[in-house]
Structures are given as C-alpha cells and as structure tokens.
Amino acid sequence: MVRKKLQKYFEYLQLSGIEDIYLKPVKAKEKIKIIQSQNIDTKQQLIDLEKKYQVCKKCNLWKGRNKFCYGNGNPNAKLMLIGEGPGADEDRTGRVFVGRAGQLLTKMLLAIKLSRDDVYIGNIVKCRPPGNRNPLPEEKKACLPYLEEQISIIKPQILLLMGKVAASTLLEMDTTLKAFREQTYYYKGIKTYVSYHPSALLRNPGWKKFAWIDLQKIQKEYNTL
Ligand code: URA
Secondary structure: OHHHHHHHHHHHHHHOOOOOOOOOOOOHHHHHHHHHHHHHHHHHHHHHHHHHHOOOOOOHHHHHOOOOOOOEEOOOOOEEEEEOOOOHHHHHHOOOOOOHHHHHHHHHHHHOOOOOOOOEEEEOOOOOOHHHOOOOHHHHHHHHHHHHHHHHHHOOOEEEEEOHHHHHHHHOOOOOHHHHHOOOEEEOOEEEEEEOOHHHHHHOHHHHHHHHHHHHHHHHHHHHO
16 A cells, blocks of 8 residues: 555656655664654553553453453563463452463573563463463453454564463464474464463473473574574
8 A cells, every 4th residue: 555655656756857866864873763762652552552451341251350461571572472361360460470370481481591571471361261261262252352453563573372272262273282382383474383381381390391392492583583
C-alpha cells in the first residue's frame, strides 16, 4: 500500500520534471533519538493496553481473578517466552513467572547468560485457571488476541514456547512435547522453539538435561542476532 503510493508519488515527481531527490543524512545522535523514542513507544503501548484489558470479562476466568497478568519484561526483547497461565503467586502479584517455576526460569535464563530484563515473558491466558488446571479451549480463544497483539508490538526474533499448552495453542497442532522439541517452527515468520515448561521440570528434574539442550540451541541462535 505505502509502496504503491510512493511509486505514484515518484512518477508524479518525474512527470513534473524532478529527476533527482537529495536526502539529508540522519546524524548518529538523531538516529539514537529515533530508536529511543521507538523504545518508549513500545513500552507505553504495552502499559496502555495492560490498563485497558485488566477489566476483561471475555471468559469466565475473570470471576476468580485477583490480578490480570498481562506479561513482563523488555518491551524490545529479541527473545520472547510464552508459558501457559498464571498460578497463585502470579494471580496475587499480577506479574508472570514469580513463583517456584519463575525462579527456575530465571536460573535457566542465567545459564545462557540472559537476565529477565533481556526477555519478555507472556502467557497463553492472562487470568489464573482455578486449581491451576489447563486453560479451556474457549478461554484460550478469548485470550489469544492479547498475546498475538503483544507479539506484534514487541516483534521478537525468537519465540520459546514453554510446555504443551503454549506449543499446541500457537502452532495449532497436537503432539507430544518430545515431538514438538524435535523441530523448529516459524510462527508468523518468527523462529520458534518448543521446550519444557519450568513447572514440568520441577516435577521431573530428570528432564532438565533435555531442557539444557534446547536452551543451548536458543543461545546459539540468539548470539547470531
Ligand atoms: N506458569 C505459567 O505458565 N505462567 C506463569 O506466569 C506462572 C507459572
């Protein structure tokens, strides 16, 4: 659309006898300012949307909600992590991955030399399912537009889907976690990996060695960006 409009404009200029256009080079300082203002925009955009959505009643999960857990982290992250849904600690604080699973996730990130401030973390559903059950299809369907919008604003270059709920929802296929892990995917053009959910690793510490293999793949990819 923009390209077509530009093409027409250039044609018009050419017909008007203008054959050369001189662009003033953008100075390094100005470039930094432009990037900084883009960063502030992304952060503000997410803050505004979180405010707008926190009264959401699109599915029944709002009835048991203390806090709407939109997502946390770097609004300009190159790597975005996606879990399932808030647990009790997250519901109490409004922040994602702050309980035991969150502590393990922080350690997993540190193992590949990343901090929580380097990444953005979101969930498939933003309100806690009762008793930490898996979110129902209608709950995921209602909530998914929020996550899709977050991804389109943050524009990560790598996605890590943690656990089967995140993988099957975003990749729209159902298979075992083992099979999910064997491939890399492209979700809306973004390189996407699947690995274990930290809660699953807390329940099955023997799987940590496989999670470490996945993390190393992600670190390698991240270091090429
Ligand atoms: N488990 C999740 O999937 N998300 C959280 O935010 C916390 C635990």
